[in-house]
Amino acid sequence: MVVARSFTDRMVDWLIAVLLLAVGVTTLLPLFNTLAISLSDKAAVSGGQVGFWPVGFTLNSYDYILRDEKFWRAFGVSLLRVGLGGALNFGLAVLTAFPLSRSVRAFPERNLLMWVFVFGMILNVGIVPWYLTISSYGLIDSLWALVLPGALPIWNVVILMNFFRSLPRELDEAARIDGANPWQLLWQIYLPTSLPALATITLFSLVGHWNSFFDGLILMNNPDNYPLQTYIQQLVIADRPALHGGQAQLLALLSNNTLNAAKLFVAILPILLVYPLLQRYFVRGILLGAVKE
């Protein structure tokens, strides 16, 4: 620092830091409120007494969720779609991005294909034809309906392709002189050197699968096949609590609000668990995709 910084200047530094910290905390306050409600006594919640700290602390809601079969079935469907969908997204992104990253001399149809894929990404045909198509394939109520239609993540392909192209050409040439074919080049040279970009696009698709609810809502007729977000959407948003037999008594002890808050929070937990990774790699992905050079 060339110029000594004045006292007022440093005061302003602190002021801005405190102001932005306040903004940050405010951003999270709604989530704290939900957490506090989920841990509070039913009566305190319906009395509107709960702010950011539980009133009449109880784990009843979480206890109820632990024994809620429907909740865990939906949780399982979500895990399945995240696993299967994530694997499909990964494989297809890699397989599609690699040929597209080749030079026109090596792969003359490269430019044409690039246009085809990008046009496919931009073209959004509307929900009705989309639904009719998937139902004509007989995929309704099948797990494949949740993973196949979006199996080719074109935006991820673009990110990965740009990353492949940014790698030094010498890598490529050296491997070719050693006689590597395209499959070996992809598997032994490009994949191992692209781990950060691969982590980024994988997290993109995992979070996308975990968070999507709409395909589950319209493509699953049987509520038993709902992924977690769709299940919660029906419960919390569409207001159709499904009561059954012996659980009704326990349910009566809880207001719907506490139980719903607890379900929301359990659905947030997986995101919180991977949040450090998300922060690191999403930021990188945004920059890979948005600003080049």
Add this chain to the structure above:
Amino acid sequence: MFKNTDRFAYWLMVLPGLLLLLAFTVVPLSYSAIAFQKFNPALGLQGSPWVGLDNLLYMFGLRDARQVLANTVFIAVMKMVLVLLTAVSFALLLNEVRFLGVRRAIQTMVYLPHFLSWVILAGILRTILARDGLINDLLGYFGVAPIYFLGQPAVFPWVIVLSDVWKEFGFEAIVYLAALTGIDPTLYEVAELDGATRLQKMRYVSLPAIAPVIVLVGCLSIGNVLNAGFDQIFNLYSPIVYSSGDILDTYVYRIGLIQGQYSLGTAVGLFKTVVALGLIGISYWAASRYANYRIF
């Protein structure tokens, strides 16, 4: 050096992707033809009678279709403007924070809502915006009568816009922060030697550095003028606020899939697709013209 067997391998690699594109983009495109039919699921695409432009003409005559279009554009544009303004201001201010730990802590907090689905966030919003919820409690301290945020047509669009700002402003700031980090520190030192105040440094050094990014984001958002955010509105609206909160995507969903008017729903969807294609074309053209942007 470039062998034909290599080319064959490349084609083999793109094949699965091309097949998926065929199955889930091209085939649905052929189903768009029902916009020009009086589609009957029992008769199918081949058997349903053709009606020409009747569905499109009927759509343009509908009063609520025009209202829906106006709602869509209003909400989408207000979101873009306010998210951009808050993200830029936030980035400029965060750039002034010298304590790296504090900086990281703030970023960690404001990015989080971006990763949560609108189902979750809508569940949270419905709780805090309720009559006896957090926000009304707070307003009560200042003597403000309870506001029914999700049930008043005049208030609802603003709840949508502001909650979107809440979810996205931090994350949107990433691109601006990246541009600010790239500024050569000597620029600030020179400005200081010339006696520039903090505000002058922000105005004449920081802001010009992110101006190209603002132009780029602005250009690219042209393509989203008809996307007002289906997931968000779908999970927050109700029939009481259709007059100001219903957007093209929710409208198509209700008439097309819920009421089963497949042809009309497809016609409205097709209208949106065609206009959106034009807008995206314009946005990419503008982005490459004014911000030197290429997606590949």
